[in-house]
Amino acid sequence: MLPEDEEKKVFITEYGMYCWRVMPFGLKNAEATYQRMVNTIFEPQIGRNMEIYVDDMLVKSKLISEHVENLK
Numbered sequence: 001m002l003p004e005d006e007e008k009k010v011f012i013t014e015y016g017m018y019c020w021r022v023m024p025f026g027l028k029n030a031e032a033t034y035q036r037m038v039n040t041i042f043e044p045q046i047g048r049n050m051e052i053y054v055d056d057m058l059v060k061s062k063l064i065s066e067h068v069e070n071l072k
Contacts, residue, residue: 045070 009020031054038052049070051058061067 007019011018035052035054038057039046042050042052042057046052049060051060059067059070061070
């Protein structure tokens with residue numbers, strides 16, 4: 001979440017006023033926003049050595065020696 005958007009997600013409790021620093025998954029479109037961000041970040045790896053399903057990320061390798069490099 002962009003710092004300038006933090007104040008737009010404020011909630012009040014009996015202990016004070018708080019704002020989210022990250023996007024909670026209860027908000028509308030949070031899942032789609034997260035998926036879009038992850039797809040953008042890992043675009044070169046998706047389908048080659050990585051699969052992503054919402055909050056699960058799978059890194060795959062044919063050889064153990066390549067696996068550590070793929071994780072990096």
